[in-house]
Amino acid sequence: MKKNEQIVSYQGKKILIGVMIWLLVPTLIFNLGCKTTKEAVKPISTDDGIITFNFLQLNDVYEIAPLENGTVGGMARVATLRKRLTNENPNTLTVLAGDFLSPSLIGTIKQNGKRIKGAQMVEVMNATGIDLVTFGNHEFDIKEQELQDRINESKFTWLGTSVRRINTKTGKKSKFYQETDSTLNYVPDTWIWEISDEDGTSIKIGFFGATLDMNQVKYVEYLDVTNTCLEAVQSLSLQTDVVIGLTHLNVAEDLELAAKLPQVPLLMGGHDHHHIRESVGNTLVTKADANAKTAYVHTLTYNKNTRKTTVSSKLIDINDQLHSDEEVKSIVDKWKRIMDDNITKIVDQPYAEIYYTKVSLDARESVNRKEQTNIGRMINEAMMKVAKRDVDLSFFNSGSIRIDDQLKGPITPVDVFRILPFGGPLAEIDIKGDLLKKVLNESKNRVGQGAYLQRKKVFYSDQKETWMVNGAPLDPEKEYHAITTEFLLKGIDLKTLHLNDPGITKIYRPDPDDPTDLRNNVILTFIDYLIKLPSERD
């Protein structure tokens, strides 16, 4: 019985399993059937209301080729990074937050009788795939028609939120525009980027720009940044899901603006040449290092259900870890050949190391136009060394330093050309004390401008309330021997300093046919000085 019981029991289990299988089979068939029907009606993925997108942020880029012996920067490397990001997520937008048409050494070189003036930059930016830019102060360094040509050549979108163009011939004010054969396309105050992802989530992202009003030129009107930005954001908020700023302001102005725009998660800024990441409330302000030494990659996720945006930002080094995009590199190389052809007319080995500095040489405009700097002191020392006799003082206009960057490491003749792209001869002068006083006072009042002087052996003593020249208070009756630039004597920068002024009793000019007279070109003056300086390389 026991055996039978066992058999029964065994059979019972068998039956039970069999019943279970029969119960399961139709269920499986039903489920499979259902799934097949569902697939036919709707794709597997559905709109989850969440979308992720990237911004690749650059700002203040004047140099198209890598710097510091090829170790950092370079737009061809940026192009590779852009391609990589776009491959990972097609919703990638590449932006440049102002300052790219000037200053640069290439820009000052003439081609076909015209100065290049940023044409090299626009061609490279077009090839790199820049999508959106805002005006920086340096865009107005070039002439009205030159800027018009650059806007016409660009394939990217400009944001002109806080600037207007004044036609200097007619006086008519308008937005900036791009001219085509038949139409004028006005540069917008705001721009909307519409994107969607694979599961069908789609959103609109609105952009506004801002430009600080430091470069006062006749063809530009500056609007109030705060008011225009608030208006732009208000209007964009009604039409879009997310609003983003592309600004060219001082960091203090950016933070002030951020405080007024809590609904804006990100202000991608420029103008400050070193990387910055600060936040006010939920608004993040970022700036990358100038000349594409770094770039910011922002990955944003927007949730349509919660209307929340999250921002994750990474500062990426642009260096030899990124290979150079071939197409962009060939354009960069073309411009480099044009530059080298011009430089080798003046120096034999443009890329030889002539000096190595451990200390940053501060050639930023924001500093040089306001205070005495290490590079200003060095250039003045170089000028004093080439003078034919001892000078009481040396000075030049800070505006002749154009590189707007800090230099560290190896220095080459090309760097000197980049620091002082206009070059030009020096002149020694005998100047009466009373005129010198007027010149120094005018320069002191021109703080923040190119007419502010970098000087040596002369400073203002607050204690004595007088200028001290060569160790003694300035004597209006005395005649001083000074070295300066021929450019300054033209009276363009400082109105009080003009070669025809009777206060200048004698001008000693270099012999243009004497190649050993280094006063013929301040670039050669400074190169010679750096070669003779003990290198700081270990």
Ligand SMILES: [Zn+2]
């Ligand atoms: Zn700037």
